[in-house]
Amino acid sequence: MxxxxxxxxxAQAGKQLAGALAAEVRxxxxxxxxxxxxxxxxxxxxAMTLGLALDILIVRKLGLPAQPEFAIGAVGSGGVRVLQPGVPGLMGVTQDEVEAIAARELAEIGRRARLYRGERPEPDLAGRTVLLVDDGIATGSTMLAAVEVARRRRAARVLVAAPVAPPATLASLRAHADGVACLLAPPRFFAVGQWYxxxxxxxxxxxxxLLAMAWRSRATGQIETQPNREERT
Incomplete structure (x- = not known):
């Protein structure tokens, strides 16, 4: 390590990640x-480095009831649900508990969609190359849910991109996505934050x-840069 x-x-991680993705989206x-x-x-x-449109895809982790940071699965819009092997049953988690957690997280997806998007419609993904980007991937549950959401919205190609993820998670994602870009794959991985x-x-x-800046950039044709808070830290 x-x-x-x-x-x-x-911000710095995203700029480096853009370099690894440039050839994929040309x-x-x-x-x-x-x-x-x-x-x-x-x-x-x-998006700003590559001159691409930016939007969001909201998925939510399903956390173990007694240990919320431990992912037992994830949910996304359109009824997408990804569960870890053995769930329900794993560590005593019941089907009723899975349903209750999923309902709560789907409500949070709705809240965030209203907060972030307002009246702005979701982008049409049909026939497009979609880059699913996160700041890091641990178990891969939320990213797998995101891949499934993009597939259901008829994306032509789905690429997964993150600055850091453990090797086993990357291997699993490669079996579901059309491509995976990751800058660091440390064998001793405990949490995403340890790599920042x-x-x-x-x-x-x-x-x-950031969304307002990105959407304004597409409308005006002028590339905007990350706010100073990210650039100077």
């Missing part, structure tokens, strides 16, 4: 879909600001 570099912040009708919240600063940097010098929680307000 000591020999591997860390990212300064999400000549394509591509769009960046960031996973809120932490994936949005990374996705913003990718600065890993503050991304706020709803930051997500809204």
């Amino acid at each position: 000591a020999d591997l570099p860390r990212f300064r912040n999400r 000549g394509c009708d591509a769009i960046v879909l960031a996973l809120p919240r932490g994936g949005v600063p990374v996705g913003f940097a990718v 010098e600065r890993f503050d929680q991304t706020s709803d307000e930051e997500v809204q600001d």
Whole structure:
């Protein structure tokens, strides 16, 4: 671990990730879909660097009732649900508990969609190359749900991109996505945040600001840069 570099912040990680994706999207009708919240600063940097449209795809982790940080699956819009092997049953989790957690997280997806998008319609993904971007991937449950949502919305190609993820998770994602781009694949992986010098929680307000900047950039044709808070930290 000591020999591997860390990212300064999400903005820097996104710019580096864009370099790894440039060849994949050249000549394509591509769009960046960031996973809120932490994936949005990374996705913003990718989109602005590559001159692509930015939008969001909201999926939510299903956490173990007694240990919410431990993912037992994920849900996404359109009835998408991904469960870890053995769920229900794993660590005593019942079907009723899975349903209750899923209902709560689907409600949160709806809240965030209203907050972030307002009246703006979801982008049409049919026939397009979709780049699903997050700030890091741990178990892969939420990203697998995102891949399934993009498939159901008839994306032509679905690429997964993140600055860091463990090797086993990347292997699983390669079996479901059309391509995977990842800058670091440390064998000793404990949490996404350990690979960043600065890993503050991304706020709803930051997500809204970055989306507004990206959408304004597409409308005016002028590329905007990351807000100073990300650039200077």
